[in-house]
Amino acid sequence: MPISEQMWLMLVTCFSAVFTSNILLTYFLGMCPFTSVSREVKTSVGLGLAVIFVMTATTMINWVAYHYVLEYFGLEYFRFILFIIIIAAFVQFVEMVIDRYSPRLYQGLGIFLPLITVNCAILGASLFMVIRDYSFIVTVGYGFGSSVGWTLAILAMAGIRQRLTESRIPAGLQGPGITLIIAGLMALAFIGFTGVL
Amino acid sequence: MVTVFISVLVISSIGGVLALLLVLSEKFIANYGICTVDINAEKQIEVQGGQSLLSCLVEEDIFIPSACGGRGTCGYCKLKVIEGGGLLLPTETPFLSDQEQKDDIRLSCQVKVRNDIFIEIEKELLSVRQYECICSGIEDLTHDIKLFKFGLAGSEEIDFIAGQYVQLLTPVYFKGGEEVYRAYSVASDPLNKGAIELIIRLVPNGICTTYCFEHLSIGDTILMNGPYGEFHLSDTESPMVFIAGGSGMAPIRCILSHMLNTGSKRKAVYYFGANKVSELFMIDEIKQFENDLDDFRFVPVVALPDPAEHWTGLTGLVTEAVESDLENAADYEAYLCGSPGMIEASGKVLAKLGVPEGKIYFDSFA
């Protein structure tokens, strides 16, 4: 495929990853930090930025590892293990580096990094890129788009939940209960984007 | 066979390379060398940089309260970091008031020692330690109050001032529970440094008290830390009035033992309130202090004695008894111990009797 076409495909994939096939609201991946951290807009921003960085970077690294190592040896079925260890090592490494060299960045992002090592959305994005057979350039767009989509969803949720603190919610639904219901409604709303593409 | 061999080789070598990378970067990037922690500008300790401040201090046997084990979820491990603590982290802000943030208070489990660091720890906390205690006896005092006796493991000794309390670490004893600390005033003689006795009232559905009443048995080992608290006798020679109900007996019993130990000649009167005669306890033991101490009077008061109980002492609320029994208390000091409700009611009565507000000391069991 010529580069220009790939660029176009990348943009489309990126767009659809943000809106029409949002990794959180249509695949329900990364629900755990989504429900626990979405209480405040400020922390959601931090977590969102960390996810954007880690997801974009790890899908790229994993693409290379998959196509140049696993495929070479014919060991594609090991991708689960490989992706997991790469993500874990990468996150640890990044945490160490920013902890050392940028206190500001560490204050903003650092504490969220360990939290997302075990985030299934990060692993999910790497697995989807393999299943869907994306090229490297498209993968970049996909990883970036998915994480931006995830961030968008958690920001919207945090905004809603900040308002919820003032509303009266039936006792049984407080906390995760109401969050899941709202997530469901948001997912329905995002389905509306499907017609766009 | 060959595929198995190759796959094992490939995956483990990738894992190995990544691990090596991390080990190397840990050595070169996350190596902060030896750092000094300066405590109250009095004591300097040298620690390996890169760990949390809390774990550095624990290593030096400086015990900072921490109920969550350094996960940043309990907010107990606060201390003042004057310099070198780095930026306030988002994990800390939920636990710090605006004033505390201004005063450089931090959660020590979240502060990482990256360079020399200057901190301030309350004097009181420096003598706080953790003790392993072995339960050596449990006695029923009333239907919902028990006396728990503990011996310190090894030949450990605890130094405390009569009236102070310890924190008992309740282990996880039901599914989904978590470790909690609860404060209990020491009820035993301060000279008996190898033992701790607690008087505990069962709180229905209370986490720690239910554990003590239903799960703790003789021979079990639990952890306590302490001593804490500012509730203790003043240095004056003024006469004193003690008012307590229920488990509020604990610090008063300890204070009376202390007075006996030090040969105190202070005049003292102790009003001990209960609803029924069956809720009174340790009566004979406390009465004995009337003989042993120079000028001590013990006045148990029962609010609603059953006719069948043949109560001959004072009846009514403990506050009423104080009011009618003590006429002029202007030169008295007051020591109150028990529920916040009782403390408030007694405080009002004492104010009426002329006890200055600054002379009313209390330990609220809230």
Ligand SMILES: Cc1cc2nc3c(=O)[nH]c(=O)nc-3n(C[C@H](O)[C@H](O)[C@H](O)COP(=O)(O)OP(=O)(O)OC[C@H]3O[C@@H](n4cnc5c(N)ncnc54)[C@H](O)[C@@H]3O)c2cc1C
């Ligand atoms: C300085 C000090 C000294 C003290 N000294 C003594 C002493 O000598 N002797 C003594 O007996 N006590 C003492 N106390 C009180 C003691 O520390 C405990 O607060 C008390 O024993 C209750 O602990 P718990 O874990 O059993 O109850 P908790 O689990 O803390 O429960 C306390 C109350 O809250 C209710 N509750 C708990 N969880 C919930 C929930 N999720 N929703 C609604 N309600 C809930 C319980 O039903 C109960 O009424 C002292 C306290 C202080 C501060």
Ligand code: FES
């Ligand atoms: S130890 Fe619990 S918050 Fe620091």
